[in-house]
Amino acid sequence: MIYLLTFIFWFIGLIIFSFTAIPVLIIFVFGIPYTLRLREKGALIKNDKIIRNYLISVTILSIVFIIVTFCIYKFFGNGMIGYFIGCLFSFFGGIGKLGGNPSNISDYLETNKRYFKENYEK
Numbered sequence: 001m002i003y004l005l006t007f008i009f010w011f012i013g014l015i016i017f018s019f020t021a022i023p024v025l026i027i028f029v030f031g032i033p034y035t036l037r038l039r040e041k042g043a044l045i046k047n048d049k050i051i052r053n054y055l056i057s058v059t060i061l062s063i064v065f066i067i068v069t070f071c072i073y074k075f076f077g078n079g080m081i082g083y084f085i086g087c088l089f090s091f092f093g094g095i096g097k098l099g100g101n102p103s104n105i106s107d108y109l110e111t112n113k114r115y116f117k118e119n120y121e122k
Contacts (some may be wrong), residue, residue: 005079006079010089012079013082014087016086017091017094021060021061021092024058027057030098044071045116045117071081
């Protein structure tokens with residue numbers, strides 16, 4: 001029975017970390033620095049809200065991660081080991097997704113295209 005619980009919480013940790021902490025890491029490692037570079041080059045409109053939107057996302061995703069982690073700790077203490085193992089698996093599996101890879105660049109451009117100046121759109 002303990003192996004089943006460990007597996008269930010491993011899976012929960014894998015999913016939760018993938019959908020909360022990995023996007024937060026991508027924002028800090030890629031999204032914000034890329035936005036700052038584009039601002040320096042004059043590619044973005046004045047008063048763009050990209051970093052503000054990122055900070056809102058970071059706040060919400062971090063709160064979700066903390067609440068889920070707290071609930072598992074508080075109500076399913078025996079599942080914490082499996083949960084943290086799942087988080088670690090997700091972390092090591094997501095390290096390659098953190099930089100300026102084609103997927104992140106494409107997502108960035110699609111999400112923030114309304115903040116680009118017309119002559120920089122292409």
